[in-house]
Amino acid sequence: MKMSRLTSVSATLAALIALTGLGGATAQAQQAPVNYVALGDSYASGVGAGAYDSGSGSCKRSTRAHAKLWANANSPDSFAFTACSGARTQDVINGQLGPLNAGTTLVSISIGGNDAGFADTMTTCVLQGESACVSRVSQARTYINNTLPARLDAAYDAIRAKAPNARVVVLGYPRMYQLNGSCFLGISERSRAAINAASDDLHTVTSKRAADHGFAYGDVRGTFAGHEICSSSSWLHSLTWPITDSYHPTAAGQSGGYYPVLERLA
Template identity: 65%
Template sequence: MRLTRFASAATALLAAMALALTGSSTAASAAQPPATSYVALGDSYSSGAGAGNYDSGSGSCKRSKRAYPELWAAAHSPSSFTFSACGGARTGDVLAKQLGALNSSTGLVSITIGGNDAGFADTMSTCTLQGERACVSRVEQARTYIRNTLPGKLDQVYDAIKGKAPAAEVVVLGYPRFYKLGGSCAVGLSEKSRTAINAAADEINTVTAKRAADHGFTFADVTKTFTGHELCSGDAWLHSVTFPLGDSYHPTATGHSKGYLPVLETAA
């Protein structure tokens, strides 16, 4: 009789231990989500133009090992990582050339897009070379495009992403303000030109955030992380006019690691 009771107690103890171990294992599994498949789309603000250390195989796309998608992938070890972003890309380029890696298994997509559609390079060239009046006029032209035409272009891209990767979490990242107003720059663009350029950045972010939200995507705002690190701040995470010229007005490596990566980490 005593042996029977002992055996029953031992069996119960072993069962409790097994349950506890199983529960711990389940909790540990829940705390460690499975690796996801990550696809990085977009323009030069995603490819890393300006950050240096470019992948020689990426050619004019200038995909940098220091760009925020590479940094996120290195930190999180996704099950697969496809870096499709390309310097100079417009919405039409994303649709035509960058969506091939998306599928029903894609878990995360990041993208910056729209600046080139609105004439980013031409606007900054005009502002740099042609003076305040021409700058303000060109910025207003860009803002008119952002308000009236860009929303439809973004809808096409976001619809395509959702259609090809319906289960993916999509993080749409914005653009920083370029200038600290009243900052340390003694030469260069006028304060009126800098104010106009910052206003255009705010407008494209507002439009992009609305279109992203309407598609169920997350908009990741980088203006806060770049605050205090704009041009004329004394601690800029953006290039001013530099060589090569294509790196001008793009985030530095620090801009990617401290400006862009933290907002993607929070959003994803």
């Protein structure tokens, strides 16, 4: 009698699952492929984190970059990592979109800093003093607000055209300095504040362009808060060797600053 009741209950549950379609939906969800492509510049490739893939050459793709960490943790069906140190928006369009197609389900990208002259700005600030630094940052901010939006639009349009079904996650940049922090040497506090203001401009412009394209945007300023240069626990290199690592996230910055934001939005 008990076995008969158990059989009856099992049959009823099976019928309910069939009627609601839950069984099929669950199976489909489990079988849905995840095809991930990581695009962008040095903050995406992982410059500063070390452990670079020797096959990536000057692109310096790190096994500690947030994209690689996400792929390791989530085991997508396919993963293509085309981010490259020094990349600008046009470089993404011309050289990074090859793996994208209608089957791509996830794309991440950080781009725009090099278009705005990040490297040249930091070089000017370190070598030429406060006045030259503030002036160069002002030029960068003008570019960010007036020219960069159209360049981001072009890159985002190209991504959507190649990957019409993908969820696209745009990741921003951290503020570079903790103001009134522990640095007693280096560039002036006024220069640090100017550089942070440019980072805020990048956030404002990039988040707006991402939203207008229907892309998710990840603001990493919060996760890096308390870990900027001049903090007691910096996740960003200051001037360092090799010189190309300077002003880039450390391995801790990739895992603690970028990865959690990507994981939340992917």
